[in-house]
Amino acid sequence: MNALIPLIAVIxxxxxxxxxxxxxxxxxxxxxxxxYIAIVVFFCGLVYRVVRWAASPVPFRIPTxxxxxxxxxxxxxxxxxxxxxxxxxxxxxxxxxxFFRSLLRxxxxxxxxxxxxxxxxxxxxxxxxxxxxxxxxxxxIRHMRFFTEPVPFFVTFLHQADGFFQVGVPIFYATSFILLxxxxxxxxxxxxxxQLRYISLVNDYFPLFLLIGIGLSGFWLxxxxxxxxxxxxxxxxxxxxxxxxxxxxVSPLFYGHLFLVCTLFIYFPFSKLMHMAGVxxxxxxxxxxxxxxxxxxxxxxxxxxxxxxxxxxxxxxxxMKKAGIVVEKE
Amino acid sequence: xATPTPDxxxxxxxxxxxxIDYEPPAGGWMDTxxxxxxxxxxxxxxxxxxxxxxxxxxxxxxxxxxxWKLQENWKEIVLKGMSERLSKYxxxxxxxxxxxxxxxxxxxxxxxxxxxDPKNMPVLRAELLRxxxxxxxxxxxxxxxxxxxxxxxxxxxxKEWFYYFFQCTECRRCSVFCPxxxxxxxxxxxxxxxxxxxxxxxxxVIEPVANCFRTGNHLGIQxxxxxxxxxxxADDIENATGVKVKIPINKKGAEILFVTPSGDFxxxxxxxxxxxxxxxxxxxxxxxTWSTYASEGGNFGLFTSHEMIKRLNAKIYxxxxxxxxxxxxxxxxxxxxxxxxxxxxxxxxxADFLQxxxxxxxxxxxxxARSTKMVHIVEFTADLIKHGKLKLDPKRNDHIxxxxxxSCNPARALGMLEEPRYILKNVCRNFYEMPENTIREQTxxxxxxxxxxxxxxxxxxxxxxxxxxxxxRYVQEKYGVNQLAAMCAIDRxxxxxxxxxxxxxxxxxxxxxxxxxxxVLNGEKERTINLRQEEIPRAESGSAEKGGAADVR
Numbered sequence: 001m002n003a004l005i006p007l008i009a010v011i012x013x014x015x016x017x018x019x020x021x022x023x024x025x026x027x028x029x030x031x032x033x034x035x036y037i038a039i040v041v042f043f044c045g046l047v048y049r050v051v052r053w054a055a056s057p058v059p060f061r062i063p064t065x066x067x068x069x070x071x072x073x074x075x076x077x078x079x080x081x082x083x084x085x086x087x088x089x090x091x092x093x094x095x096x097x098x099f100f101r102s103l104l105r106x107x108x109x110x111x112x113x114x115x116x117x118x119x120x121x122x123x124x125x126x127x128x129x130x131x132x133x134x135x136x137x138x139x140x141i142r143h144m145r146f147f148t149e150p151v152p153f154f155v156t157f158l159h160q161a162d163g164f165f166q167v168g169v170p171i172f173y174a175t176s177f178i179l180l181x182x183x184x185x186x187x188x189x190x191x192x193x194x195q196l197r198y199i200s201l202v203n204d205y206f207p208l209f210l211l212i213g214i215g216l217s218g219f220w221l222x223x224x225x226x227x228x229x230x231x232x233x234x235x236x237x238x239x240x241x242x243x244x245x246x247x248x249x250v251s252p253l254f255y256g257h258l259f260l261v262c263t264l265f266i267y268f269p270f271s272k273l274m275h276m277a278g279v280x281x282x283x284x285x286x287x288x289x290x291x292x293x294x295x296x297x298x299x300x301x302x303x304x305x306x307x308x309x310x311x312x313x314x315x316x317x318x319x320m321k322k323a324g325i326v327v328e329k330e
Numbered sequence: 331x332a333t334p335t336p337d338x339x340x341x342x343x344x345x346x347x348x349x350i351d352y353e354p355p356a357g358g359w360m361d362t363x364x365x366x367x368x369x370x371x372x373x374x375x376x377x378x379x380x381x382x383x384x385x386x387x388x389x390x391x392x393x394x395x396x397x398w399k400l401q402e403n404w405k406e407i408v409l410k411g412m413s414e415r416l417s418k419y420x421x422x423x424x425x426x427x428x429x430x431x432x433x434x435x436x437x438x439x440x441x442x443x444x445x446x447d448p449k450n451m452p453v454l455r456a457e458l459l460r461x462x463x464x465x466x467x468x469x470x471x472x473x474x475x476x477x478x479x480x481x482x483x484x485x486x487x488x489k490e491w492f493y494y495f496f497q498c499t500e501c502r503r504c505s506v507f508c509p510x511x512x513x514x515x516x517x518x519x520x521x522x523x524x525x526x527x528x529x530x531x532x533x534x535v536i537e538p539v540a541n542c543f544r545t546g547n548h549l550g551i552q553x554x555x556x557x558x559x560x561x562x563x564a565d566d567i568e569n570a571t572g573v574k575v576k577i578p579i580n581k582k583g584a585e586i587l588f589v590t591p592s593g594d595f596x597x598x599x600x601x602x603x604x605x606x607x608x609x610x611x612x613x614x615x616x617x618x619t620w621s622t623y624a625s626e627g628g629n630f631g632l633f634t635s636h637e638m639i640k641r642l643n644a645k646i647y648x649x650x651x652x653x654x655x656x657x658x659x660x661x662x663x664x665x666x667x668x669x670x671x672x673x674x675x676x677x678x679x680x681a682d683f684l685q686x687x688x689x690x691x692x693x694x695x696x697x698x699a700r701s702t703k704m705v706h707i708v709e710f711t712a713d714l715i716k717h718g719k720l721k722l723d724p725k726r727n728d729h730i731x732x733x734x735x736x737s738c739n740p741a742r743a744l745g746m747l748e749e750p751r752y753i754l755k756n757v758c759r760n761f762y763e764m765p766e767n768t769i770r771e772q773t774x775x776x777x778x779x780x781x782x783x784x785x786x787x788x789x790x791x792x793x794x795x796x797x798x799x800x801x802x803r804y805v806q807e808k809y810g811v812n813q814l815a816a817m818c819a820i821d822r823x824x825x826x827x828x829x830x831x832x833x834x835x836x837x838x839x840x841x842x843x844x845x846x847x848x849x850v851l852n853g854e855k856e857r858t859i860n861l862r863q864e865e866i867p868r869a870e871s872g873s874a875e876k877g878g879a880a881d882v883r
Contacts, residue, residue, distance in 0.1 A: 002477075005477065049427075052423075053420060053423055053424055053427075054420070055417070056416065056417050056418065056419060056420040056422075056423045057418065057419075057420060058419075058420045058421070059418060059419060059636075059676070060636075060672060060673055060676055061672060061676070062421065062513065062516070062672055062743075063743075064502055064505040064506055064511055064513060064742055064743075065741070065742055065743060065744060065745035065771065066506055066742070066745075066771040067745055067747070067770075067771065068745050068747045068748050069698070069744050069745030069746055069747075070698055071696075071698045071709050071746070071749065072694070072709060072712060072713055072716070072749070074716060075712075075748045075749065075752070076748075077745075078745070081771070082745040096509070096511075100509050102434075102506065102507055102508060102509050102511065103432075103434055103507070103509045105506065105507055105772075106434050106507055107437075107438075107507075107767055107772075108437065109437040109438070109443055109797075111348070111350055111352075111443070114348075115344075115348035115350075115796065115800065116800060117443060117796065117797050117800045117801075119765070119767035119768075125432060125433075125434060129432070129509070189433075193433065194352075194353050194354055195352065195354060195433060195436050195437075195448065195451065196431075196433045196436075198354040198358075198359060198448055198454075199359075199431050199433065199436075199448075199451065199453055199454055199457065200431060201431070201478060201479040202474075202477050202478050202479070203478050203479060204430070204431050270468075270469070270470055271470075272427070272428065272429065272430045272431075274427060274428060275428040275429075275430055275510055278424050278427060278428035278510060279428070279509070279510050281420065281424055282421075282424060282428075282510050282511040282512070283420060283421045283424075283511075284421070284505055284511035284512075284513045284516075285510075285511035289744070289745060291671050291672050291675065291701075291702070292671055292675070292698055292699040292700070292701060292702040292704065293697070293698055293699070293700055293701055294701055295675045295676065295679050295680050295701045295702075296675070296676045297676065298676050298677070300418060301676070301677065304637055304640045304641045304644070305384065305641060306641055306644040306645070306648075307543050307544060307641075307645070308648070309623050309645070309648060309649065309652055312544075312545075312546065312623050313623075315544065316545075316552055316553050316554075316622075319552055319553060319554045320553045320554065320622070322554065323553060323554035323557050323558075324557075325553050325554070325557060325579055325580055325622060326580055326581075326582070
């Protein structure tokens with residue numbers, strides 16, 4: 001059920017975009033208005049969410065340490081997994097954000113008879129996540145060539161590198177395949193692992209189906225329909241220059257693809273996809289483990305009721321004196 | 331023989347307990363109510379303790395009864411409490427928002443591994459709170475409700491929170507594996523704070539808190555009692571070594587204030603660790619003092635609320651100031667060090683009246699503690715050994731084949747991994763590591779941390795102790811390991827039970843017990859008995875040559 005609703009929703013969204021233009025002729029709505037709205041919602045939403053997070057302070061420095069601390073001179077510290085300098089934190093964060101280091105640690109736990117608990121390395125999730133995120137990034141950057149004239153060198157470079165395994169015309173991009181394979185893996189593990197299925201919500205399936213929808217429709221447009229790329233670029237440049245045009249040679253399926261992309265942009269700031277920004281702010285990862293070296297300030301630190309020594313001595317003075325323990329007040 | 335009750339290990343058949351089904355039940359988790367079966371939950375906090383601490387809604391109530399006697403406006407209280415915490419803790423807000431339910435944490439929790447209850451998967455533990463957060467604090471949740479994982483706050487939700495937030499030991503193992511560092515300890519701490527607003531505490535936590543507030547320590551040992559205890563230890567030490575150790579108490583102008591968890595005063599084998607400190611300090615002629623007021627290093631406030639951490643922790647710096655010491659030395663404890671390291675300075679600092687700790691024996695300046703002015707005894711002793719300041723005869727420990735249990739907090743909140751290993755390898759020639767996935771930052775909890783180590787919670791303790799117990803049994807079978815060293819008072823108390831059940835024959839020890847037994851003391855008599863007052867087995871010839879086979883990573 002949690003998977004079915006998002007699947008239907010994504011199919012409907014695609015049809016809305018497609019038929020809304022092909023049948024209803026709402027080109028301005030689907031080709032310009034909604035994309036503009038989506039971009040605005042995405043950026044404003046993103047900023048809003050990050051500002052909201054940032055508005056809550058970090059009262060305590062609570063890094064999770066994953067290696068040897070910096071203590072005695074002759075014990076070699078682990079400056080990345082247990083950073084004690086800003087540079088160490090930056091390296092830790094970079095490894096986390098670029099290479100999902102924590103996920104790479106993943107293990108699989110099994111219970112054998114005995115009982116015997118057995119742990120084995122499990123890099124599939126890491127592999128799937130890396131494959132998806134990186135190919136998605138490459139594809140995003142590749143799409144920059146539609147929005148830029150002249151196309152920046154790095155976009156051209158990526159476009160060529162991605163199309164290295166040319167198997168005919170149009171150029172076959174490795175990432176098109178990797179993206180869909182990775183997303184399928186991420187979806188299938190959610191559907192077939194009993195534990196994952198148990199915890200998965202509509203909020204988990206929807207972005208997966210949405211991304212698969214975007215990937216498939218893009219794949220279709222490029223490799224099957226072979227839509228008029230030049231016309232698509234004309235449309236894209238029109239959007240960028242705020243003079244939208246809707247060339248007739250653009251396949252109506254394209255508007256289905258575009259509408260799914262817009263949905264993603266609009267949905268993004270209100271969803272778990274915000275982990276993209278959130279990972280930068282995580283206090284267990286982005287702080288140095290220098291707690292005993294440098295005092296961390298809590299902006300809302302307030303006085304609390306304590307049991308002072310004087311009160312303590314009042315409670316126990318006679319007993320202390322009898323036991324020969326020195327007291328402040330005789 | 332009487333029929334065993336659920337608070338004893340005899341009640342639990344190993345075959346049955348380890349027949350674990352990881353398959354979640356049919357039907358959604360929101361529709362699966364809590365089953366309060368005996369052995370899996372903890373008695374409620376007594377009203378008198380809540381009253382003493384000025385905590386809300388003090389009353390007597392029963393977990394298995396329907397009516398938990400919550401306040402009229404309990405719902406409003408919880409939601410207001412949540413809103414307040416969301417604006418005060420970025421961790422809480424962020425962790426409510428960014429989880430993608432990737433499932434990497436699922437099989438990292440010792441309670442899930444040992445029990446299979448899906449709500450002990452860290453992700454689902456957090457969803458217990460997140461579902462309410464979505465319902466009352468997000469637009470999508472408000473509109474779409476259950477379909478997007480939102481649900482209404484009901485008394486059943488509160489009961490579920492109580493059950494599962496007291497089935498988390500805040501060990502942070504899952505946080506190591508989370509790609510966003512989501513820390514279930516934070517989630518559990520928030521959950522417990524919210525429960526606290528309704529007067530829902532467990533007695534195993536709140537009684538020690540009340541004791542600690544009044545007497546300075548969790549066990550409620552009064553000043554004269556502490557003095558008696560230490561004198562009793564000194565007698566035992568004299569009996570074992572022939573050396574009469576000094577016991578400075580509340581001594582003004584001492585150089586060092588020594589603070590250790592009060593578990594070390596009462597429960598074996600922690601007591602032997604305490605004797606170990608006493609032997610060490612005496613041999614060094616260290617200018618230190620015990621304090622009857624700051625007689626607790628541990629801090630069950632950590633298992634109660636942030637405010638309670640601060641209320642209990644305040645005495646440490648206050649006492650250091652009153653006594654005019656230069657710096658503070660802390661004993662072997664786990665959660666104590668989470669507090670001393672990650673909270674104390676922020677809450678009750680700055681300790682500008684103290685000096686940067688410097689070992690009077692070696693001259694080493696502990697620059698890593700230059701702000702808190704508090705050094706861990708394992709750091710202190712490792713430094714002593716490195717500088718050759720201790721005369722050690724590790725052969726005396728040759729009958730011991732030891733492994734190290736990395737305690738959760740020293741491992742995952744400090745990263746104190748090599749110091750204890752260095753000491754152990756120098757005081758015992760047979761040191762063996764447990765499997766890689768069960769030590770260092772991946773270490774497993776004893777199953778009784780965060781205030782869960784009480785006998786009425788025995789089923790969960792044994793389940794939670796399975797991964798650790800299993801790793802111990804592995805080295806017991808493979809290397810003949812017969813002692814498990816732990817630098818945590820809760821470990822020393824609860825791992826004894828875990829080992830008795832999952833790896834019978836393995837004893838639990840503190841690090842400084844082994845240190846003191848290996849130390850050659852000035853003016854000592856022939857050492858024939860150890861600090862446990864047990865005969866030291868004569869080293870058989872050749873048995874020691876395999877020693878020092880410690881795996882070094």
